[in-house]
Amino acid sequence: MPSFEKGLVELGEGLHAYLLPDGSWGLSNAGLIQGEGASLLVDTLFDLRLTREMLDAMDPLTSRAPIATLVNTHANGDHCWGNQLVGGAEVIASKATAEEMSRVTPAMMRMMVSVDFGPVLTPYLRERFGLFDFDGIEVPPPTRTFDGRIDLEVGGRRVEVIEVGPAHTDGDTLVHVPDARTVFTGDILFIGGTPIVWAGPVRNWVAACDRILALDAETIVPGHGPLSDRRGVEAVKRYLEFVWREASERKRAGMSALEAARDIELGEYADWGASERIVVNVDSIYRELDPQHPPANVLGLFLQMAEMAKR
Numbered sequence: 001m002p003s004f005e006k007g008l009v010e011l012g013e014g015l016h017a018y019l020l021p022d023g024s025w026g027l028s029n030a031g032l033i034q035g036e037g038a039s040l041l042v043d044t045l046f047d048l049r050l051t052r053e054m055l056d057a058m059d060p061l062t063s064r065a066p067i068a069t070l071v072n073t074h075a076n077g078d079h080c081w082g083n084q085l086v087g088g089a090e091v092i093a094s095k096a097t098a099e100e101m102s103r104v105t106p107a108m109m110r111m112m113v114s115v116d117f118g119p120v121l122t123p124y125l126r127e128r129f130g131l132f133d134f135d136g137i138e139v140p141p142p143t144r145t146f147d148g149r150i151d152l153e154v155g156g157r158r159v160e161v162i163e164v165g166p167a168h169t170d171g172d173t174l175v176h177v178p179d180a181r182t183v184f185t186g187d188i189l190f191i192g193g194t195p196i197v198w199a200g201p202v203r204n205w206v207a208a209c210d211r212i213l214a215l216d217a218e219t220i221v222p223g224h225g226p227l228s229d230r231r232g233v234e235a236v237k238r239y240l241e242f243v244w245r246e247a248s249e250r251k252r253a254g255m256s257a258l259e260a261a262r263d264i265e266l267g268e269y270a271d272w273g274a275s276e277r278i279v280v281n282v283d284s285i286y287r288e289l290d291p292q293h294p295p296a297n298v299l300g301l302f303l304q305m306a307e308m309a310k311r
Protein backbone atom coordinates (compact mmCIF):
# COMPACT_ATOMS: atom_id res chain seq x y z
CA MET A 1 0.00 0.00 0.00
CA PRO A 2 1.34 3.48 -0.85
CA SER A 3 1.52 5.71 2.22
CA PHE A 4 -0.75 8.74 2.59
CA GLU A 5 -2.07 10.83 5.43
CA LYS A 6 -5.35 10.64 7.26
CA GLY A 7 -7.77 13.54 7.06
CA LEU A 8 -8.92 16.41 4.90
CA VAL A 9 -7.01 17.27 1.74
CA GLU A 10 -7.83 20.45 -0.16
CA LEU A 11 -8.24 19.69 -3.85
CA GLY A 12 -9.27 23.19 -4.93
CA GLU A 13 -11.55 26.07 -4.03
CA GLY A 14 -14.39 24.59 -1.94
CA LEU A 15 -13.37 21.03 -2.66
CA HIS A 16 -11.88 18.48 -0.26
CA ALA A 17 -11.27 14.78 0.03
CA TYR A 18 -11.22 12.99 3.39
CA LEU A 19 -8.80 10.07 3.29
CA LEU A 20 -8.45 7.08 5.62
CA PRO A 21 -5.15 5.18 5.44
CA ASP A 22 -4.26 2.52 4.70
CA GLY A 23 -7.25 2.14 2.42
CA SER A 24 -7.71 -1.54 3.19
CA TRP A 25 -10.93 -3.27 4.35
CA GLY A 26 -13.40 -0.66 5.64
CA LEU A 27 -10.91 2.22 5.53
CA SER A 28 -12.61 4.35 2.92
CA ASN A 29 -12.54 7.90 1.54
CA ALA A 30 -15.18 10.61 1.38
CA GLY A 31 -15.49 14.07 -0.19
CA LEU A 32 -16.86 17.54 0.45
CA ILE A 33 -18.04 19.79 -2.39
CA GLN A 34 -18.96 23.35 -1.41
CA GLY A 35 -20.82 26.13 -3.16
CA GLU A 36 -22.30 29.39 -1.92
CA GLY A 37 -23.80 28.58 1.50
CA ALA A 38 -24.30 24.84 0.90
CA SER A 39 -22.21 21.69 0.83
CA LEU A 40 -22.52 18.21 -0.64
CA LEU A 41 -20.94 15.29 1.22
CA VAL A 42 -19.84 12.27 -0.80
CA ASP A 43 -20.24 9.20 1.44
CA THR A 44 -19.99 8.67 5.19
CA LEU A 45 -17.66 6.15 6.87
CA PHE A 46 -17.91 2.63 8.34
CA ASP A 47 -19.00 3.52 11.86
CA LEU A 48 -20.24 6.41 13.96
CA ARG A 49 -16.90 7.18 15.63
CA LEU A 50 -15.05 7.53 12.31
CA THR A 51 -17.85 9.54 10.74
CA ARG A 52 -18.11 11.88 13.74
CA GLU A 53 -14.36 12.45 13.60
CA MET A 54 -14.63 13.30 9.91
CA LEU A 55 -17.59 15.65 10.39
CA ASP A 56 -15.69 17.41 13.21
CA ALA A 57 -12.70 17.91 10.90
CA MET A 58 -15.07 19.37 8.30
CA ASP A 59 -16.84 21.62 10.79
CA PRO A 60 -14.83 24.82 10.08
CA LEU A 61 -15.85 24.39 6.44
CA THR A 62 -19.44 23.28 6.91
CA SER A 63 -20.36 25.84 9.58
CA ARG A 64 -20.62 28.49 6.86
CA ALA A 65 -21.92 26.11 4.19
CA PRO A 66 -23.94 23.32 5.90
CA ILE A 67 -24.26 19.89 4.33
CA ALA A 68 -27.54 20.09 2.41
CA THR A 69 -26.97 16.95 0.35
CA LEU A 70 -25.33 13.58 0.96
CA VAL A 71 -24.64 11.24 -1.96
CA ASN A 72 -23.80 7.61 -1.22
CA THR A 73 -21.66 6.13 -3.99
CA HIS A 74 -22.81 2.58 -3.12
CA ALA A 75 -24.29 0.41 -0.37
CA ASN A 76 -21.20 -1.06 1.32
CA GLY A 77 -21.27 -0.02 4.99
CA ASP A 78 -17.92 1.76 4.78
CA HIS A 79 -19.62 4.34 2.54
CA CYS A 80 -22.96 4.86 4.29
CA TRP A 81 -23.04 3.63 7.88
CA GLY A 82 -22.46 7.11 9.29
CA ASN A 83 -25.47 8.55 7.42
CA GLN A 84 -27.53 9.03 10.58
CA LEU A 85 -25.05 11.70 11.76
CA VAL A 86 -25.78 13.94 8.78
CA GLY A 87 -29.10 15.25 10.03
CA GLY A 88 -31.46 17.15 7.81
CA ALA A 89 -29.61 16.57 4.56
CA GLU A 90 -31.21 15.18 1.44
CA VAL A 91 -29.70 11.69 1.01
CA ILE A 92 -29.31 10.61 -2.60
CA ALA A 93 -28.44 7.16 -3.92
CA SER A 94 -29.17 5.16 -7.04
CA LYS A 95 -32.27 2.99 -6.77
CA ALA A 96 -30.15 -0.18 -6.82
CA THR A 97 -27.94 1.20 -4.04
CA ALA A 98 -30.96 2.09 -1.92
CA GLU A 99 -32.28 -1.46 -2.27
CA GLU A 100 -28.92 -2.98 -1.36
CA MET A 101 -28.57 -0.64 1.65
CA SER A 102 -31.67 -2.20 3.16
CA ARG A 103 -30.32 -5.77 2.75
CA VAL A 104 -26.80 -5.48 4.21
CA THR A 105 -27.03 -4.65 7.91
CA PRO A 106 -24.61 -3.70 10.71
CA ALA A 107 -25.93 -6.76 12.61
CA MET A 108 -24.28 -8.96 9.96
CA MET A 109 -20.90 -7.27 10.54
CA ARG A 110 -21.34 -7.56 14.32
CA MET A 111 -21.95 -11.28 13.84
CA MET A 112 -18.85 -11.62 11.65
CA VAL A 113 -16.55 -10.21 14.34
CA SER A 114 -18.21 -11.84 17.36
CA VAL A 115 -18.99 -15.46 16.36
CA ASP A 116 -16.18 -18.03 16.47
CA PHE A 117 -15.68 -19.32 12.94
CA GLY A 118 -12.63 -21.46 13.70
CA PRO A 119 -8.87 -20.91 13.74
CA VAL A 120 -8.46 -19.51 10.22
CA LEU A 121 -11.50 -17.33 9.59
CA THR A 122 -11.95 -15.85 13.07
CA PRO A 123 -8.59 -14.02 13.27
CA TYR A 124 -8.86 -12.98 9.62
CA LEU A 125 -12.21 -11.26 10.22
CA ARG A 126 -11.28 -9.77 13.60
CA GLU A 127 -7.99 -8.32 12.34
CA ARG A 128 -9.79 -6.59 9.49
CA PHE A 129 -13.14 -5.59 10.98
CA GLY A 130 -12.52 -5.68 14.74
CA LEU A 131 -11.30 -2.07 14.81
CA PHE A 132 -14.74 -0.76 13.85
CA ASP A 133 -17.69 -0.32 16.19
CA PHE A 134 -20.91 -1.57 14.62
CA ASP A 135 -23.11 -0.66 17.60
CA GLY A 136 -25.81 1.97 17.36
CA ILE A 137 -25.77 2.21 13.57
CA GLU A 138 -29.07 2.79 11.84
CA VAL A 139 -29.26 3.26 8.12
CA PRO A 140 -32.24 5.40 7.18
CA PRO A 141 -33.35 4.90 3.58
CA PRO A 142 -32.17 7.60 1.15
CA THR A 143 -34.65 10.42 0.69
CA ARG A 144 -34.18 10.55 -3.08
CA THR A 145 -33.27 7.80 -5.55
CA PHE A 146 -32.50 7.88 -9.24
CA ASP A 147 -31.65 5.69 -12.20
CA GLY A 148 -28.86 6.53 -14.60
CA ARG A 149 -27.84 10.10 -13.86
CA ILE A 150 -28.88 13.28 -12.14
CA ASP A 151 -27.35 16.73 -12.21
CA LEU A 152 -27.40 18.63 -8.93
CA GLU A 153 -26.71 22.20 -7.98
CA VAL A 154 -24.81 22.80 -4.77
CA GLY A 155 -24.80 26.48 -3.83
CA GLY A 156 -24.61 27.42 -7.51
CA ARG A 157 -22.13 24.73 -8.43
CA ARG A 158 -22.94 21.88 -10.83
CA VAL A 159 -22.35 18.32 -9.68
CA GLU A 160 -23.03 15.29 -11.89
CA VAL A 161 -24.10 12.05 -10.20
CA ILE A 162 -23.58 9.18 -12.62
CA GLU A 163 -24.64 5.58 -12.00
CA VAL A 164 -22.22 3.07 -13.53
CA GLY A 165 -23.19 -0.12 -11.65
CA PRO A 166 -23.80 -2.92 -11.24
CA ALA A 167 -20.06 -3.49 -10.96
CA HIS A 168 -18.43 -3.51 -7.51
CA THR A 169 -21.97 -3.50 -6.04
CA ASP A 170 -25.47 -3.27 -7.49
CA GLY A 171 -25.64 0.49 -7.89
CA ASP A 172 -22.17 2.08 -8.03
CA THR A 173 -22.21 5.82 -8.64
CA LEU A 174 -19.61 8.46 -9.59
CA VAL A 175 -19.73 12.06 -8.38
CA HIS A 176 -18.20 14.46 -10.90
CA VAL A 177 -17.37 18.12 -10.30
CA PRO A 178 -16.78 19.49 -13.81
CA ASP A 179 -15.59 22.98 -12.78
CA ALA A 180 -12.79 21.40 -10.73
CA ARG A 181 -12.09 18.50 -13.11
CA THR A 182 -12.45 16.14 -10.17
CA VAL A 183 -14.32 12.87 -9.79
CA PHE A 184 -15.12 10.84 -6.67
CA THR A 185 -15.33 7.27 -7.88
CA GLY A 186 -16.48 5.29 -4.84
CA ASP A 187 -15.22 1.71 -5.01
CA ILE A 188 -14.99 1.64 -8.77
CA LEU A 189 -11.39 2.51 -7.86
CA PHE A 190 -9.20 0.93 -5.22
CA ILE A 191 -5.72 2.46 -5.40
CA GLY A 192 -2.91 0.30 -4.03
CA GLY A 193 -5.45 -2.33 -3.02
CA THR A 194 -7.16 -5.07 -4.98
CA PRO A 195 -10.63 -4.37 -6.44
CA ILE A 196 -13.34 -6.75 -5.24
CA VAL A 197 -16.13 -7.77 -7.61
CA TRP A 198 -19.11 -8.39 -5.33
CA ALA A 199 -21.73 -7.84 -8.02
CA GLY A 200 -20.25 -7.66 -11.53
CA PRO A 201 -20.49 -8.01 -14.44
CA VAL A 202 -16.82 -7.25 -14.98
CA ARG A 203 -17.57 -5.69 -18.38
CA ASN A 204 -19.70 -3.05 -16.63
CA TRP A 205 -16.80 -2.27 -14.32
CA VAL A 206 -14.43 -1.99 -17.29
CA ALA A 207 -16.99 0.32 -18.95
CA ALA A 208 -17.13 2.34 -15.72
CA CYS A 209 -13.34 2.81 -15.92
CA ASP A 210 -13.76 4.04 -19.51
CA ARG A 211 -16.49 6.40 -18.36
CA ILE A 212 -14.15 7.88 -15.75
CA LEU A 213 -11.37 8.26 -18.33
CA ALA A 214 -13.80 10.01 -20.69
CA LEU A 215 -14.57 12.62 -18.01
CA ASP A 216 -10.96 13.74 -18.46
CA ALA A 217 -10.63 14.67 -14.79
CA GLU A 218 -7.33 15.81 -13.36
CA THR A 219 -7.99 14.63 -9.81
CA ILE A 220 -9.47 11.26 -9.07
CA VAL A 221 -10.55 10.37 -5.54
CA PRO A 222 -10.85 6.58 -5.18
CA GLY A 223 -13.11 4.82 -2.69
CA HIS A 224 -9.98 3.44 -1.02
CA GLY A 225 -6.36 4.52 -1.14
CA PRO A 226 -4.51 7.72 -2.04
CA LEU A 227 -5.55 10.34 -4.61
CA SER A 228 -4.92 9.28 -8.17
CA ASP A 229 -5.14 10.25 -11.81
CA ARG A 230 -5.90 8.43 -15.07
CA ARG A 231 -3.06 6.01 -14.54
CA GLY A 232 -4.85 4.67 -11.47
CA VAL A 233 -7.99 4.08 -13.54
CA GLU A 234 -6.03 2.37 -16.28
CA ALA A 235 -4.37 0.05 -13.74
CA VAL A 236 -7.72 -1.06 -12.28
CA LYS A 237 -9.07 -1.65 -15.79
CA ARG A 238 -6.00 -3.72 -16.67
CA TYR A 239 -6.40 -5.80 -13.51
CA LEU A 240 -10.06 -6.55 -14.28
CA GLU A 241 -9.28 -7.53 -17.87
CA PHE A 242 -6.41 -9.72 -16.66
CA VAL A 243 -8.57 -11.55 -14.10
CA TRP A 244 -11.38 -11.97 -16.63
CA ARG A 245 -8.97 -13.56 -19.14
CA GLU A 246 -7.23 -15.81 -16.60
CA ALA A 247 -10.47 -16.98 -14.98
CA SER A 248 -12.22 -17.66 -18.31
CA GLU A 249 -9.31 -19.80 -19.54
CA ARG A 250 -9.34 -21.87 -16.38
CA LYS A 251 -13.10 -22.32 -16.50
CA ARG A 252 -12.81 -23.64 -20.05
CA ALA A 253 -10.11 -26.03 -18.81
CA GLY A 254 -12.54 -27.43 -16.23
CA MET A 255 -11.08 -25.98 -13.02
CA SER A 256 -13.36 -25.03 -10.13
CA ALA A 257 -13.52 -21.34 -9.19
CA LEU A 258 -11.37 -21.93 -6.11
CA GLU A 259 -8.81 -23.98 -8.06
CA ALA A 260 -8.64 -21.19 -10.62
CA ALA A 261 -8.21 -18.49 -7.96
CA ARG A 262 -5.35 -20.45 -6.41
CA ASP A 263 -3.75 -21.18 -9.77
CA ILE A 264 -3.67 -17.62 -11.17
CA GLU A 265 -0.21 -16.04 -10.94
CA LEU A 266 -0.95 -12.42 -10.01
CA GLY A 267 2.40 -11.09 -11.25
CA GLU A 268 2.46 -7.29 -11.07
CA TYR A 269 -0.80 -7.34 -9.04
CA ALA A 270 0.56 -9.58 -6.26
CA ASP A 271 1.78 -6.50 -4.34
CA TRP A 272 -1.65 -4.85 -4.26
CA GLY A 273 -3.23 -5.03 -0.80
CA ALA A 274 -5.67 -7.86 -0.06
CA SER A 275 -4.66 -9.74 -3.21
CA GLU A 276 -6.66 -12.71 -1.83
CA ARG A 277 -9.77 -10.91 -3.15
CA ILE A 278 -8.97 -12.85 -6.34
CA VAL A 279 -11.15 -15.56 -4.73
CA VAL A 280 -14.27 -13.36 -4.87
CA ASN A 281 -13.39 -12.00 -8.30
CA VAL A 282 -13.02 -15.42 -9.91
CA ASP A 283 -16.22 -16.64 -8.24
CA SER A 284 -18.13 -13.66 -9.68
CA ILE A 285 -16.65 -14.21 -13.15
CA TYR A 286 -17.65 -17.90 -13.03
CA ARG A 287 -21.22 -16.78 -12.26
CA GLU A 288 -21.15 -14.40 -15.20
CA LEU A 289 -19.96 -17.18 -17.48
CA ASP A 290 -22.37 -19.76 -16.08
CA PRO A 291 -25.72 -18.76 -14.57
CA GLN A 292 -25.81 -22.22 -12.91
CA HIS A 293 -22.77 -21.31 -10.77
CA PRO A 294 -24.03 -21.10 -7.16
CA PRO A 295 -24.80 -17.66 -5.69
CA ALA A 296 -22.03 -16.01 -3.65
CA ASN A 297 -21.72 -17.39 -0.13
CA VAL A 298 -20.09 -14.47 1.65
CA LEU A 299 -18.79 -16.38 4.69
CA GLY A 300 -17.52 -19.19 2.47
CA LEU A 301 -15.66 -16.67 0.33
CA PHE A 302 -14.17 -15.00 3.41
CA LEU A 303 -12.92 -18.41 4.58
CA GLN A 304 -11.31 -19.03 1.20
CA MET A 305 -9.70 -15.56 1.33
CA ALA A 306 -8.46 -16.23 4.87
CA GLU A 307 -6.88 -19.49 3.72
CA MET A 308 -5.25 -17.81 0.76
CA ALA A 309 -3.95 -14.89 2.87
CA LYS A 310 -2.20 -17.43 5.12
CA ARG A 311 -0.34 -19.18 2.30
Ligand SMILES: [Zn+2]
Pocket residue numbers: 026028076078079187223224
Ligand atom coordinates in the same frame (compact mmCIF):
# COMPACT_ATOMS: atom_id res chain seq x y z
ZN1 LIG B 1 -15.44 0.58 0.29
